[in-house]
Amino acid sequence: MKKDFRKYLSQNTVVFDGAFGTMLQREVGDPGMLPERFNTERPDVVSAIHRAYAEAGADVISANTFGANRAKAGERSDELIRAGVALARAAAPDRFVALDLGPTGRLAEPAGDMTFGEAYDIFAAAVRAGSDADVILVETMSDMTELRAALLAARENSDKPVIASMTFAENMRTFTGVSAECFALTASPLADAIGVNCSLGPAELLPVVEKLAELSPRPVIVQPNAGLPDSRGNYSVGAEEFAAYAEKFLGAGARLIGGCCGTTPEHIRLIARLAKGRAPAPSRYVPRAAVCSATKAVFIDGVRVIGERINPTGKKAMKAALLAGDYNYAAKQAVEQTEAGADILDVNAGLPGIDEKEVLTELVRRVSSVTDLPLQIDTSDPAAAESALRAYNGKAVINSVSGEEKSLSAVLPLAAKYGAAVVGLTVDERGVPKTTEERLEIAEKIIARAAAHGIPETDIYIDCLTLTVGAEQEQAVRTLDAIREIKRRHNVRTVLGVSNVSFGLPARRIINSAFLTAALWAGLDLPILNPNLPENMQAVAAFNVLTCRDKGCAKYAEKYADTTAGFTEVRSGAPASPAADGCDLRALVKKGLPAAEETARLLDGGAEPLDIVNGMLIPALTDIGDAYEAGRAFLPQLLAAADSAKESFSVIRERMPAAAESRGVIVLATVKGDVHDIGKNIAGTVLENYGYRVVDLGKNVPPEDVAAAVKKHGAKLCGLSALMTTTVPHMAETITLLRRECPDCRVMVGGAVLTEDYAKRIGADFYCKDALADVRFAAEVYRHL
C-alpha cells in the first residue's frame, strides 16, 4: 500500500500512536540497552506494541527508531532503523509508518559541542536509512540547531512529508530557551506540520497548542504525556481524562494527535474514536510579519529598528577587525546596539580580499552567541547568503533581492526554502529609478515573483531607496511618496537605510534625523540606522508617542524621565565616565577606569597616537603588570586595567588604524570538546593590549581548524586552553598536528588541570600559569624573529 500522507492529512484528523518506551518497560522492565536494539533482538515485542496501537485505531505507527541515530547507536544505526521501519510496516500494513527521529543526545553549540554540520550528518544518515517510511517525525526536540539540522536533513534527503515537534517546559519555552513563537516561525517553512510532545501533560500543553495554531500556517500536532510523572515515574492521566483533553486540542486547532510517555493503546483507542471521520479543524492561523532568533521573536507591527553597525563599508575599525579575523569587535557592536534598543541587527561582511561566504557565516554565529536579536543577512552573494541562512538559528531577513532577473531567480528560492523574510530593493537592470512610479513598478514585480515562490507579502520588506540630497535633492520626496503608496497597495513592510540621504553635507546628523522622522510618518516600518546615536532612537520614540503606538507614553516616559537629551554618542561597555577627575590617561588605565573619552580628548587636542601608546598606555600596563606579578594587584584589577587600555586602543585604532601596528599574530583556541573558554578569553584581551594581533578561534575548535588558522595568518605563536583532564588529549592532538603542519609555530598552553610538567608531556613549548605568562612568551617568540 502506498497512501499519500499529505493528502490524508488535508482531509482527516490524523491519529498517531502512543508511548513506545513506557510500553516496552511494562513488557520487559528496564530494557538495560538501547531500546532500538529490540528491533533486531526481540522483534516480537516491538511488533506486539505496534499491533496494539494499530488495533486501537492509530492512523500512523511510529517505528521504534527514536534513539537509533548514529550518535546513540553508532555503526548499528542504519541496520536498527531499517529493521524498525520494516517491523512497523509488517505489523500495520494498512497504516502509515513514521520514521521517528529523536534528539542526538548531544548539545549543540554554543552551549554544547555539536556543530550544525555534525547534527545534519547524523540526521541525514537516519533519513536515508529510513527511506521506506511514509512520513518523517522529528520529535522531542529542545534545541533549535538540532531541530533545523533534522528538518533540513529530512528535506534534502527525502521527499517524504516532515513533522516537527518540540518539547516545552512550564514556562512555554524549551530547555534551551526556544519559545513557541520562535519555533513556529522557524520550523513552519521547513515542515508539513509542527507541534509539541512529551515533557508535560495535556493540561499544560493546551496553551502551547493554541499559540502554535495561531502562529503557524501548518497543521498542528500534539502528543502529550499521560500527565506529569510522580517521583516513581508513574503517569496519572487515564484514558478517559486524556480523551477529554483531546477534544479540547481538536477545538484549539490540532490536526494530528497522539500520545507520548505513559500513554497506552487504551488512550489511543479513545482519541481515535473522537477523531474518526472528523473533518480537520479549520486553520486558526493569523498571518503576521515577524522574524526571530532561536529565543526572541520580533513582530513587525510597528516601527522596528535595524542596527547598521556590523558592516565594514565606511567603517575603518570594523574593516580592520574582519580582515584580521577578529570577531570580538563585531560581537561588541552587537551588544552595544542591543543595549541601545535595536530590534534587529544587520550583518554584512562584504569586503574585498575576504572569503565572504566563510566570514559572513562565522559572523552570524558569533553575533548570535551574544545577542538574542534576529539578524538581517546583508550580502549580494547568494552563496554567502545561503551559507549564512543555514547557520542561522531562526527566521532571518535576507538583505536583499532587487528587481533584476538575476537577483530574483537567485535570492527568492533561498527565502522560500529557508523561510526567511526578504528586503526588496527597488532597483533593476535599468538602474536606480528616478520616479515614484518606477519604484512602485519594481516593488510590485518583486512582490509578484515572491508570491510565485510562496513568499507572503508579510515577509517582504520593500526598500524605496534613499538617494543623496547633495546630488539629487528632489529624490528624498520621491522616496517618501513611494513608501506611502506601496503600503497603501500591499500588506508589505518597508525598510530604508536612512543616513545615505546626507552624504557629502556638513552636520549630517541634522538631515538624517529629519529625514528619519519624515520617513516614519510616510509609513516606514524598519529604519536601518545607528541606534547608538541618541537622536535616532529619540525620533522613533517620539513617533511612537505621537501615533499612539506607545500607549500612555509609558515607554517614552520610562526611557527619558531622567534625560537632558544630550546629543553625544552613547557607548556601552563601561559605566558613564566619572570624567578624568584630574587623572591622566595613564592613571585612568592603571585604575581600570573608563578611558575612551580621555583618549578622544587627547587626540582631539593634537596628541600623537604613538605618544599616547608609548607614553601612557604601555607604562600603565607595565605598572599594573608589575603589581600583579608582585602580588600587590589581583586578577580583577589586572583585567579592569586591560579593559580600560583596550577601550583606549580602540579609539586610537578607529581614528588611525596604522597607529596600532601589530607586534605579531597569535592564534588562540579552546580545544575540541571543551567549552570552558574564560581563561583563553582573558589571555586574548591581555595579549591585544601588548600589541599583538589575536585571532581568537573560539571554543570547541578542531585541531585542523587551529592548524589552518596558524597557516593562514602566518602566526608564530599559538595558545591553546583546556579545562579538564578529559580534554587535554585533544590539546596534545592539536600540538602534534601543529608540529607536523606548522613547524615554525610555538605553542603555549593553559588551563585548570595543566602544570609545567603536564604541558611538557603533551609537547607544548610554554605553560601559562597566569594571565601575564602569555605576554612573556609572546615577547620571547617575536623578539627572536
Place this chain on the structure above:
Amino acid sequence: MNVDRKELLRYVGGGEPDEAMNARIDEAIAAATAAAQPRSCFRRFSYDGRTLGGVYDPESRDVAELLRGCKEAFLFAATLGGGIERETEKAFARGSLGALLTDAAASCLIESYCDDECERIAKEENVTLTLRFSCGYGDYPLTHQREVCRLLDTQRRIGLYVGENSLLMPRKSVTAIAGVIAHSYSPTDRRGHTADKCAKCAALSCPYRRSPASYPEEKK
C-alpha cells in the same frame, strides 16, 4: 540561591575590592542571577554497600567511604541552563573583567542552588543526606558523568548533557551522589556530617576546592 561574595573573590583570584570593583561585582551577580534558569532532578536508590539499586556501581573507594553505613542513596543533577553562557559571552564582548566576574558569579550560584535543592529534597523526602560528592572528586571517575546523567535522564528532564569528554553542558551544572544518613530530616545531623566539605575530599588539586579556615590556602 545566592552568591557568596567571599567565595566569588576566591574564584577570581582574591584581592580586596574597592568601591568601583564592588559595583562591578554587584552588576555581575545581578546579570548572572537574571540569566540563570536553574533546574534540578534526582532519583532515590537503595544502596547495598556497593551498588545503587543493583543498577549502578560508582567504582570509587571515596564514594564507598561517603556512603558507609547508608542503606539508601540519591543521585542528583542541577544546571543553570544555557542562558548563562550567553550572558558570559555578552559580558566578554564588553570586557574581560565583566566576563570573569559573571562566570565566577555563576559558579557560586550553581553551588548555592545545589545546596538549596538538596536541602529541599531532603525535607520533601524526609531524610538527612551526606554531603554531595561529584564525579571527578577523589577517585570517583569523571567518566561516570555519562552514566549518572543517563540514570537520571537529565537530558529530557533538565536539559543537561554530557559531552564526549565527560564535560557537563551547559557548563554551570553539577551531578552528585549523596547518601541517606537518617530516615528523617535533621539539619543538626547534617551540619555535623558536612562541616568540612572539601577537607574530606581527596582531590587536592581540584580547581574548585574550597578552603575552609582549617585548611591551608592553596597557592594560586
